Amino acid sequence: MKTSLDRRIPRRFLTGASLTALACAAAFVTPSTAQAADEIVVTAQFRSQNLQDTPIAITALTGEMLDVRGQTNLTDLRAPNLTAEPAPGIFGPAAQIYIRGVGQFDSNFAFEPGVGVYIDDVYYSTVFGNSFDLLDLERVEVLRGPQGTLAGKNSIGGAVKLYSRKPDGETSGFIEAQTGSYDLASVRAAGNLTIVPDRVFLRLSGKGKHVNGYIDRIDYACANPGSPLPSLVTDDTGDCRLGRLGGGNEVGLRAQLRMLPADNLEINLSADYFDSSGDPGASILIEARAAANELNGVMYGPQFESPNPYTSYATYRGTATSSYDAIAKSELTSWGLAGTIDFDLTENLQFTSITSYREAESYFVVDNDESPIPKSESIGKPTQNQFTQEVRLNATLGELIDLTVGGYYYEGNAVQGGRNLIGSIGADFVTADDVDSESKSVFAHAIVHVTEDLNVTGGVRYTDDTKTFTHTRSLVDGGFSPAVNPIDGRSATFAKDIVDYRAVIDYRWSPSFFTYAQFSTGFKGGGVNPRVFFPNQVVPFEEEKVKAYEIGFKSNFLDNTVRLNVAGFLNDYTNIQIQTSTPFFNVNLPVNDDITSPDYNPAAGSFPASVFLNAGDVRQKGGEAELSYAPNDRLLIEASVSYLKGKYTELLPQATASSLTLDMELPFAPHWQTDLGIQYEFPVGSGSLTPRLDYHYQSGSFGGAVNDPRNRLESRNILDARLTYRTADEDWEASIGVSNLTDDFFYYSKFDIFAAAGYVTGTPSRPREWFLTVKRNF
Template identity: 45%
Template sequence: MDRGEASVLKSKTRLNAILAGASVMALGTALPAHAQDNAAASAREANNTIVVTAQFREQNVQDTPIAITAMTGQMLEARGQTSVADLGDFAPNVALEPATGLQGNSIAAFIRGVGQADSSFALEPGVGIYIDDIYYGTTFGAVMDLTDLERVEVLRGPQGTLAGKNSVGGAVKLYTAKPDGTGGGFVEATYGSYDRLDLRASANFAISDELFARVSVVSKSADGYFKRLDYGCVNPGEGFPATGDGGSDCVLGTEGGRDLQAVRLALRYAPVDAPFEVTLRADYANDKSEIAPTKLLYANNPNVRSYVEGDPAAGIPFDSRFLTAPDSYTSYATYSNGGNYTTPFGIDRQVAPGSFSVNPQGSVESWGVSGHVDIDLADNLVLTSITGYRKAEGTSGIDVDGSQLAILLQQFNYSHEQFTQELRLSGQFADGMVDATVGGFYYDANDILTGRNQIPTLLFDFLSDDLVTNRSASAFGHVEVHVTDNINLIGGLRYTNDKKVYNYSRLNVDGSVPSGVPLTPNFLLAGLNGESGTFKGDRVDYRLGFNVTPIDDLMLYAQVSTGFKGGGINPRPSAPDQVLTFGPEKLTTYEAGFKSQLVDGRVRLNGAVFLNDYTDIQLVRYNCPDSVVLSCSVPSNAGDAEVLGFELETFLEPVDNFTIDGSLGYLDFDYKEIKNASTQVTLGMVAPFISKWQLSAGAQYRAELPGGASITPRVDWSYRSDFWYNSINNDYNKIDGYNLVNGRITFESADGNWSLSGAVTNIFDKFYYTGKSENVASFGVVTGNPGRPREWSVTLRRNF
């Protein structure tokens, strides 16, 4: 429905709402029986009529010629999905995981094998994250809560013309529930494993006949499921002193705990007789959760010995003794280094300015405001303005070696600030034969990364305070030509101009500038302080396609579309001559698909097959023969590849009240060229986070009880095959495939006001890893991030 039609129907909609409310009151106790008679049809209709806005206008997802997984807020609740990281379990060829501890509170997001796992502000995401059409320009702080959403759209394939840069793999779009003045809300409490306590509430109300409001709040807390053990306490005979009181269980602390509070407010002004509508939103979140659990999997560095001068355990090497039991949620990480340690430069002891400890936390405090304005300029012509400001600040600390020894300890403070503005002019022309949108987009971000990096084995112990400015502007157009009632042509074009500046600060921990004198602390970094690098680039993306409807409830489509992931500057130079830029990744996708609804909506089957032409892939060089420092970590455009894949999604309702949903994804990644051997990537390797197979299935049955109440059991299963976490594939960073099964059962009262749910996630208590970090060559260390174990919860909800 376009804005012109929406404006005309405003008063009718309100009248219908009033009449519907009066009808409900008149029906009284007869309503539950009537609801039972129509429950199956309503659920089926809701599943088949999800409205999306992927093409700048409202469309049924089944009428949109894009590979989309769309879920309503009710669907998310039925599956128990509460975070962005949960969405990848049920969308084909999608991986959304909390990043490794090295990356702080960020997300590793990949769609169809394209994405980003590094949270550095110098690097761009490969999957666009949007909140109410506001682009969020970094992976840091993107593990967002899904409370009180209207819907989620997961778009697969490059969205270069529709969404813009960095949506090259696809996009994840979150839409919060709008205030509509109809009243209602809910209060919900959840208690579960590890003293989990979640509280959620939302209220939707009218302030006046034309001004509506919605308020949502959430609080989540839980103890960590991963224990940090005191090595000296657990192994008293090895000479290491205990580092804490430990108690009888020798526990220093935990990882994986949750501590989140958030609030969201929305105001919607919709005057009946005026040709405009305004929605204002504001939100605040304070996430003080513990860092993602990090388990030491490999330890072998003969250059590292006990660090405490005079320690009776002096001389004990860093080796497998610091590994805890396999498949256990434990480590010996102390998140602290002492003041003395052995180095590989022939110096027996290198004295640091003092001991260094960090907090094992992945905190993010964020807030944002936005304004969405629609103005009817004429019949079927709407001007839309979307303005947003967001700021996020956070801290993360990581003890990479997971032991009492001093190898790599880091503390980072992140600050991300962004402003976005989008203007769109949309309309229908030629008696409805043409739908067209033109517009412009502007993005302005300022990022700061401060921290301390203590790497004793390389004589590094320095402070960083880097500033990154990121500007992007684009102009775009999208057109759909309805040639006949059954044939549509689609075209799109977007021009983007980018500029990014990275300013480096490298200081000794006492605030002085590294001297450059050999074998003094941080001498390799001399000359980097005050350096800066600049990246500039522009890009044109396009989309061409068509779709046909040969019979009712069957749509066929084909298209070619492009997108890119922005270029940048090396964020981790070891010398000034490593301050180098790299260009954007580029993707062209050839795709054909179908969408179908059969048997009166009881069967829905959607599918797509695609070929990605993936060029200038950003890979890291680890050898820089032209630099004064041979060892390096420099991103470069060093790879070209082809990716062949297909996807299927289905929804079945074989009998009333019994539904089955499922998905299947397949990816075949094939490097065609590696342009620089120093990346250590070879043609037989594949990009990170690419599982050849990804499957999911879910089933639920709503059983009606005497008196009108109901009970609904649901089970969900997901599987992904093996994948690698790093571009350089080896056994150290290979993650074995795994199956996960979740279950939930919900009792709902006859009037729908009360519900009680019990849930178990990871029912079979599968031990698996969501990520691995491999630093064998540099530090002799491999770590992994265990996924959550089996957990139970009970939820009580009151709707009003």
Template identity: 40%
Template sequence: MVHSKGRVLARVCVMAVAIGTFAANAARAEDAPANKAETSPSIAEIVVTAQFRGQKLQDVPIAITAVNAATIEQRGSTNLADLAGSAPNVTLRPAAASFGPAVVAYIRGVGQRDTNFGLEPGVGLYIDDVYLPTMHGSLLNLVDLDRVEILRGPQGTLAGQNSIGGSIKLYSKKPDGTPDAYLSSTYGSYNRVELRGGSNFTIVPDTLYMRLTAAAVHKDGYVTRYDYACTHPGSTVPSMVTGTGCKLGTEGGKDYVAARAAVRWTPAPFLTADIAADVTRDNSEPTPSTLLYVGRAANPGTMLTGVATPASAAYTLNGNVYGTATGSQFISYSPFGAFAQDTFSKSPYINYENYADTAPRDGSAPWQAPLKAALNTWGISGTVNATLTDNLKLTSITAYREFDGTYSTGDGSPLNPSLQANTIYNKQFSEELRLSAKFGDLANLTVGGYYFHKRSRYQARIELTTLSFLEDDSIPATNKALFANADISPIRNLTVIGGLRYTDQSKTFVYGRFGVPGSSTGGAVPPSLAALNGLVGGYSGSRLDYRAGLQYRFSDEVMGYAQVSTGFRGGGINPRPFFPAQALPYNPEKLKAYEVGLKNDLFDRKLRLNLSGFVNKYTDILVTVASCPLPGVPAAPCSMPINAGNATIKGFEAEAQLHPVAGLSIEGSLAYLNFKYDSVSAAAASSGIGPEDKGQYISPWQWNVGIQYDLALGSIGSLTPRIDVSHIDSFNRNANNVDAATGGKDIFGEVQGYTLVNARLTFRSGDKDWEVAFEVRNLTNKLYYTDIFDNRGSTNSVQGTPAEPRTWAVSLKRRF
């Protein structure tokens, strides 16, 4: 099967070249005459800066999905996760509740799901070219953006460390003298209320401008928490109700305000300075989580067989017998079969979580975890562009950011065998300096340096079935880099591309482990953790990444490219050891990617068709395992990152835009991805990972289609209906996910695929000053899960994050 899929990829690449040759000839034949109607529909140009300078999207030899502000609004996208549905081989989804307010980001099967500060992202995330080094706080809201660029494949030379899978770059609107003010309001399902606004201000004509933007959002949660004792009279579970009714609260609610001020100063024709400051106060509810399974203890990824306990409660699924244990009565809905035993409701949108430990296992006083997933952030950045000569430009990007946050997580039951209250802090400073030179039509060269330092801190109270303790870890890290990128055109239409980046990184992890005051041990550190308190570990090393490629323009309409590029994700030490023996280092993971692509603008730019095919050689893959068979200590509890081995990832992507007639727009993409281990390390094999296992967050097929039509209503205005359909195949979130003996899949770690339909109807007034939009998301009311947390190794349970059911909203916008 793998070989056949490899042949499929090869055929796709050959077909891509053939299509490019045909398209080039077709484009020449379709050259528009001088008197072609200027009203002919065509695809708007988007200028991107992926190669350190402004270029048209179709001129850049990189697989990029770029969307402008208008497209973001037309799709009703409000946060970073909404962008994934239209970008091939891109996974962006809210993290499981255990990892706090964050996003899981994977591109072409490379990324990171764990938000711990000791681990590095696998997809680089940038706002106005300022790097965000943590997964916490990465579920960004799309407010007042100019465009978004999603670069697929390793960006080791262009974006640097931790962009091994790709980069996501958000660019805000810059202030200028153009009148551009708006106010918008939204009301919808779950009492959704949003207010947004922005405006340009001219302070000194032709010299000093300011742009102010703000947003305020409230939305009730869509997963309801009930008091089990109230809904099930006669239960021995303690009641937490303090008022009337059985409802304790909700999860998934949003409450935040955000503001941004940007200033542009142009004191001279050759000098521009942009300064921006932003602040966000997010006091949202915990991430939704429901209990899906309670049964026998097992390493996540393990297929259990045999007699369940108790046998009378057993059920069979896919030929395997699964058992129940105390706690299964708290399951209101399970996707794993007819396992739900609760009689109050069969809804997938309820749980019995109370975030309370009424009888701590260590004998300390009862306590309540915060009922929130809050995050407070602020930052300031300054970008200076100086045109030294007509062909020489200097750019400096200086930024400081910090955030603090609080989030809690339980298991979805009132018993709370696993309960955590977490507090996080991060401070960072970065400086990037670039010097870009243009040598006529022959070459472009950019050289530069980069410095980054952050200091993160993680505090928590952690309650497990056999362990209670306080955690206080400090993680300082520094990254320094030198880079150079060049493209040379020795002959017409041919460009040779090259890039280098040298990176030096260092990271320290200072463990803090403490006992709980007032506990039966007198507040002493639990014996298994005592040796960890004050222990210092870390990683330091250097790396040289490169990029080499050829770009050829067959015609004005068709461009082809081929390249090889590399990237890496930093190493470190296990941030979550439960025994000193588990405090082991891990090495960086590395990727070398071979890629070919074609970018086509055909038929007078009515059709845009971009194709790419790639083979990635993935080395020292980093995964986190829940079974650590180390000498002298139990295999669990465990949550340890290891280098699992080497793999090959193959795939292809196609993106298309079609404007066949005025007013009609059709967009779509198709993506395929295949993962195969070439070798498995000894550490991975001992933890249950084998060559038969699939990669994490690998969806074999993804596709999407979006259609909209602008219907002119004369002087009244216009009416624009739009529908978006997206599909993603099932994927595994556990590193070990296939039974070696039977070939059976791990159902507990598999997130089922789904197809979503969103619809939107927009009316714009004739002067385009007023706009009213009605939207329905998840039109078919599809039940699906954004992620699953297989915690059988610690609590014998599995939790899931259900996505929102069908919702509606009405928005009113006024432009000034």
């Protein structure tokens, strides 16, 4: 039975909510993100449902709420137990997305994302290039927990689904200009066109953005007179800055064509293009250990650690055995085509087809140790393309069953290209590793309406996954690389058939109170060890699995001015995929029914080694809660809180040999997150003035699987402020605001190989920044 909120909250307050708390949450009133007048409709179960009738932990944000919060990129999103951070420069243009402590930090094509990202129900298959802009969206859905039987492709941790605003035949649109800190200059615009009245509509949207980098790249010799290191400064202005990190230029375009050739047929075609170019990714040297690498008699060591969090001494000039004058830059170009057909065969039978093709390519340069000493450098030239096809058949069988059956096909090819210079072992080689992936699945999902208020849901999916990784190595500049020739052409394959299940029971106790209990499974596909030094390290690793248990309730009360959604969960993860750096045993060691230990031991047990294996099992528990309170048309208060705690229950001997212990925590899994937002609309003349404050707290976590103080990520307390003026007709808006008002400092991520190669690098948080935005709606 569906319920809808009354019309007391203005449309611009629309936002979604999914509040998951601990067992006693029923007595705990905390705000979930507000929703309003109209229902928020989500499609998490293959059909349109009111958010409050969907037995899944979901945060749903409308496009209006994204604007109010100033969230323009996927890494700006905030939801309970969600972390979405810009990846460090070593992984190129990417976002590291985790839900409930499950995700993927490495952008190499050997790995599957732990959190699926979807654009209009099209799955994006890699972490590489996934930091999408939130331009002109109808809504965003953040689904927490495994989507093993629901989303287009299996997602073990959850899914972030972006839905574009469709053309609707009305003459409407907007244009927005913004300026701010670091010479920010941005323009965003969108508009509808009617091609054929009532039948064919077009919507165009686009953006352009420039912003300077927030980290200065400084010439060490210039900043430290008397140093024997060569200076790269070419002028006599006294400015020691060689460039910046973290800035650039972006252009994005999207076109959507919506056709209604018949009353029972809708066809949506879309095309998008994105291009960015600018500085390398933001990263600094936090800690360095003395090493044999040297230049002009100066040894690599702690003296090259960044003097402050917004300074880097990186030079991008090669190593002792090989050199290049790489252009310090990062570039990404991607485009995609998609077509969706919705055909109502009968009143109770609907067919959907979703077809897509995407390509992406990048060029980025990395000074791995962020120092002026030639120690470790790399150039990334990854390329990727994918084709997907999904078909669904939705049937309504009387008033008893809502049934969905379908199939999904994915085919992808990627090349992990680039050049790697490793001074510590005298290596200089070019890679063009080929990665071929295929995934085929069939699924069925049924909701049985036992009574008007009681539903039982079941889902099953069969998946056949295959991934082949072929290593390609060649030498350049006469460099010495003992691992190149034996590895060139070596190949391995991960292949597995997997079945996932979902079972749910939900009950609506009253028009304002809804409960559910759920069991579901999911997996993150396996792959092949991508970073090898010896041929016998070219081996596959297995899939990661989860069994998830969840209970929750969704509620509206106080005359629908409060929305509170709560849930608690328990997850049993097996085969956790972990990177290790210790060469191990010469024999397979059975650990349990799912895990065996491949022979990773190089000849004579030699280093180096960088291997991925299924390290063990983890049990997690936690909860999330969101609430919104809108007592009148002017005031809106939103809040959320989430808790997460996990521990290893079993570890492989190889994992413990790499210093992993049972009491360590999963990376990027903070125990606590809290968000609070408040805004009030004051009438001013013929318009209105709305101040808004947003506060975000996240407790500390670790940036590596092997927890160490060196990769500890600090807690954060972020306060954003915004003041918006609107005319009475809402045609004009002007906003001025400050992000990170208190200038709180932390690291988004840390890359810790201090023990193995002698350094720790990190991506600093953005400092306090101001902005001014003017928007014209029409």
